[in-house]
Structure formats: structure tokens, C-alpha cells
Amino acid sequence: MITNFVLGFNFFIIFYVFIINFIYFIQLIFAIFNLYEYVEKIKYSDYKNYIVSDNMIPTSILVAAYNEENTIVNNVDSLLALKYPMFEVVVINDGSKDNTLEDLKRHFELEKINKPIHKRVETKKVRGIYESKKYSNLIVIDKENGGKADALNAGVNISSYPIVASIDADSILESDALVRVVMPFIKDKNTAAVGGIVRIANGSKIVDGRVVNVNIPKSKLARFQIIEYLRAFLIGRVGWDAINSVLIISGAFGVFRKDILVKVGGYAHTIGEDMELVLKIHKYSMDNKLNLRVKYIPDPVCWTQAPENLKGLRTQRRRWQVGLMQSLFSYKSMLFNPKYKQIGLFTLPYYWIFEMLGPLVETLGYILIPISYFIGLLNIKYLVLFFSASILYGIILSLGALLLEEYTFNKYPSIKQILILSIFAILENFGFRQLMTLYRTEGLFRYNSLKNKWGSIRRTKFN
Secondary structure (H helix, E strand, O other): OHHHHHHHHHHHHHHHHHHHHHHHHHHHHHHHHHHHHHHHHHHOOOHHHHHHOOOOOOEEEEEEEOOOOOOHHHHHHHHHOOOOOOEEEEEEEEOOOOOHHHHHHHHHOEEEEOOOOOOOOOOOOEEEEEEEOOOOOEEEEEEOOOOHHHHHHHHHHHOOOOEEEEEOOOEEEOOOHHHHHHHHHHHOOOEEEEEEEEEEOOOOEEEOOEEEEOOOOOOHHHHHHHHHHHHHHHHHHHHHHHOOOOOOOOOOEEEEEHHHHHHOOOOOOOOOHHHHHHHHHHHHHHHOOOOOEEEEEEEEEEEEOOOOOHHHHHHHHHHHHHHHHHHHHHOHHHOOOHHHHHHHHHHHHHHHHHHHOHHHHHHHHHHHHHHHHHOOOOOHHHHHHHHHHHHHHHHHHHHHHHHHHHHHOOOOOOHHHHHHHHHHHHHHHHHHHHHHHHHHHHHHHOHHHHOOOOOOOOOOOOO
């Protein structure tokens, strides 16, 4: 009985690894062609003309902040310096217990005002609204703690413009990021949401809220995460965008049509509010036959802080896994449903089988395949071949993402930087990737106890 189970599982693992690697390979091919096409387009793009154009859509930038005293001033400085014709920055202090609000008051000379609130979506009580004496387009909301989704909904209620962009309080936008990410709304009236690329800011030099020198962080954990982010955003997201199947717009940087956001009920009170919102938009679009599009473009850069210790990394990865599960469970009615086209028939099954259950399958593989060898069900040649193939393919994907980065956007121009990242693209397959799998597996097993806990990650001041 046990022997038959182990043998069956081994064959299942072979099939599973083959399928997921095949999907990754197809995504890599899509990414190569799409990025090449995108880079050729932006060479002749007139997007810079829109920086001062009256044709740009006025945009509200929402920043949900809870205990962000180390980064909030840099974050808001970077947003106020954006090159964009008409925008406002709406910072929502979600009941912080540190000096987040006091730092904002002092640095931006805030004064309390009376401002009507258009309650498009329900939120916790707003305690006060402030305007800046220095910047006419800065608004700060002070409210009772209700979580990130509640804070963003409060920002939606206060915001003045038809496009809303959400950005994390520990992140910084490049000066032309907003004009780039809003362009799809101008080119295609059916665009409902757009996400941009998120990159690791650790180690880079930041002055007055601007990244002036991109560098490699000293932290080995942060270096591994650079490779992860490149692989996820330059291969994964680009690949899904090619078939109109983007399911995740990173909470660190996403832009939405406000009318659509309000019609679907705003941000939901879940751990994975970013993915939940995108799934809600897809469902709303197909239920009402609206042909709305959710886009990803790889150029508008948002720089964010990555955890530099295992405790913070574990918290983050468990949260991502729990957020993924919450979103998938909430929209399980779309799974294998022809009504939802490629989302229901292909994209969601992929996320259920390979993203949600993948960590468990991989963990069981690490356990049962060696056991198979020790009880005589597996020869050493097969064992070595299996692990070698898996690791080699992981290295190819990581190096492929790094090469795509250098060919397209070249954010790490020095040879030394490329060599360091290439080494970490190889090394991540020998321990780091397996550790992330264990963290995600823990999130899967502890779903019930973690689904209402956001967790905290220690932030440091930008360099």
C-alpha cells in the first residue's frame, strides 16, 4: 500500500514538474516577444509630451499608512515630485500608534480643515482631514484603524479625480511612473486597471524621495528577492498580460478607474485585497459583458523595501499565501466556468493547482523522493536527474529574467552588479527557493489562524 502510494506520487511529481515548467517556458517566450515589442514602442513613444498635456486624466494617489514613520515623508516627497499635469496625493493615516501623523504635520505644515466626505464605500470613522500649507495637492486623512483596505476606501471617498492610484507607504515612484501607467487608460477606454513593475529599493541611494543611484543591497536576502521580483514581473506578469489574464496588481503600485472600483464595492477587508479586487473586476466585467481590461506594463517603476531578516520574510510570504487562498476561495464559482473565458478555464485552474497547492506538492516531493530512494523504489540516477533538471530549469528562468532586465530597462548597468545578481540567480535554487516554499506551505496549513492577521514587517529609513 505504502509502496504503491510512493510510486504513484513519484509519477505524479514527474508529470506535475513537466507541466509547470512547460507553462513557465511558454510565459518566457511570451515575455521575450512582448518586452521586445514594448521596448520598440517606447523608443518612439510621445509619452513625454503628456507630462505637460491637458489631455492627461487627473489622478488621485492614495497612500495607506499605519506606523510608517520611517518612510512616510520620503514616500510623500517622491509623490509630490511626480511629473504629471494634475494630481493629488491623499495620505490615509490608519490609526498609527507611532509618529506617522506628527511627522506629516511637521514636514508638510498641515492644518485641519472641514471637508465634506462623499461616502461611496463604508469605512471606519474619519477623525480629521488636513491640508498642507506648502502643497495645495496634498491631503492627509486621520481615521480609526481599520486595516489597509478600509484606509484605501477612505481615500476613495475623499479623492477628487476619476483615476485612483494606490501605493504602499514604504515605496517610492520614479518621476515619470504615473504618466506611463495612466497611458493605457487614454489609449483604451475599456482599461479598468493597470499595474506597474515593483523593484527592490534596498541598497539604493535615495535623496528627497528620488532614487538617484540604483545599487545592490548588502543583505543577501534582499539580493535573492531582486531575482524573485524580476522573474515574477518580467516573465510572469508579462506572460499573463499577453492573454489578458492578469489576476494580481501589486498592492505596492496599482491604478484603477474609480467608477469601476466603486461599482464593485471598493477594496475588500481581506489579507489579499489587491488580488481580490482584480478578480472582482474580471467577474464584474464578464457578468455584465463589458469587456474591461486589466493591464500590466513593465516600465513604470515603483521602488519598495524588501525584508532583510527571516522573520519579516516569513511573515510576508505566509501573508501572500493566505491572501492568495482567500481570493481563490472567494471566487471559486469562476473556476472551470466557461462564462469567464480564459480566466475561468485556464488562469484560475493554474493558480489553484500550481500557486496555491504548489508549495505543498513541492514540499512532499522533497520528502518522498529521497524516501523512495532509501526504501529501494528509486535509483540514484533518477534521483540526481530529477533534482538536477529542476534546479537547472530554475536557474535558466532566473538568468533569463535577469537578461531580459538588462536588454530592456538596464536598471543595473555595471558589470559588477550583473555578476553579483547572476551568482544569486544561481544560488537561490540551493536553499532560498526551498525556504520560501516552506513558508508558503506553513501559510497554507495555518490559513484559518492567519487569515485575519496582517502581521508586521520592520521598516528602516531609506538610505
